[in-house]
Amino acid sequence: MIDQIMESLKESLNQVLPMTDKNWNEASPYFQALHFASNEMILPEGATCEFIHFIHKGSARSYYLDMDLKEVNLLLCREGEFITDYESFLYQKPASLCIEALENVTTISLHKKDLEQLYKKSLYWNQFGRMMAERIFINSKRRTENMLFLTPEERYLKLIEQHPHFFQRFPLKHIASYLGITPQSLSRIRARLTKSN
Amino acid sequence: MIDQIMESLKESLNQVLPMTDKNWNEASPYFQALHFASNEMILPEGATCEFIHFIHKGSARSYYLDMDLKEVNLLLCREGEFITDYESFLYQKPASLCIEALENVTTISLHKKDLEQLYKKSLYWNQFGRMMAERIFINSKRRTENMLFLTPEERYLKLIEQHPHFFQRFPLKHIASYLGITPQSLSRIRARLTKSN
DNA sequence: CGCCAGGTTGAAGCGCTTCAACGTCTGTGG
């Protein structure tokens, strides 16, 4: 079982940056499988994020708590993707995000101190870390661009097009929050669109 | 002159990640000084971004052109900061950003192909690249968070607090665009605030 | 002097938010 999981992780990582057996053997002892029940906190409020979690099974969300304790979703993730509060992880300071399992989740997780070991001894894992940072940046940039240029309705339409599975898997309230609007607004947008289809 | 400029660059880079003389000597032949007149395009529309520009003197902005050809500023930069379309630079594809000099600008610029040379032969420059990506990510994240959580008025107040020099140096229309609002709205926000001070 | 860019101000409108009520579904306990 754990072997299968590691094998699928290896394949995922290989797609980010092809690795040799040596590269893999350097790192594989550091990966650990973790389990979280649905609704369990993967990163509780105010904690420091110690892991990068590669989601093997299940789904999760990361969200902010604003001043009024309202939640605003940053990311909705499923298997094959990874989730972390990268800023907290990088600088080992209390996270501004929370991470919650939306279903029963299995992750393969890499601890900060282990990643640092890899950075010290391996050019490959350094490059890998750089490419992780680049990908996380691109994600964040896409999000910013969406918020800057698109109306809530346009963001909704784009989401349907690019991530239709969101609507199969996540409750609308989480999707609304991800789109940066209230559930009521999302409901009205949907009503408007089906009326004028 | 050029020696002074290189020396100040070396100091800046040293603050990102301390380097040995060997590290510096590996890279210094690759840096080139470039000059741009006020209002000159550093990265014209649709071009591919080939450089990371460290601004030595002057200021610049990066902006998007949306569908209606309206400009939306992403960043306003001054000396000591760097500017690039990092996504375009990374993947060498046409930029979604434009970059324009706001004053006469001198940059020290590093070409993509030269950075790749450095990545190949040096662990230091790999780490440096990773830390650049991390910083660019943090910037982008801050921007996203501002757009998600703060009202235009709150964004304005925060900008005054954190970057008061913007108001000395950049016209209000650029600041409005940077805040994601129209110049009229910014004007009204300012009027509202001075009235109720 | 007259032009133009930058900034302000007015009026109208739109789409979001908020508060509130209500329907529906699901799960749980009497």
Add this chain to the structure above:
DNA sequence: CCACAGACGTTGAAGCGCTTCAACCTGGCG
């Protein structure tokens, strides 16, 4: 087995702050 509670989604009404279009003021510059 039914009744109720709670979560989720929808709908209505009111309000607010932004945008848009437009007019106008000001200072800098040919």
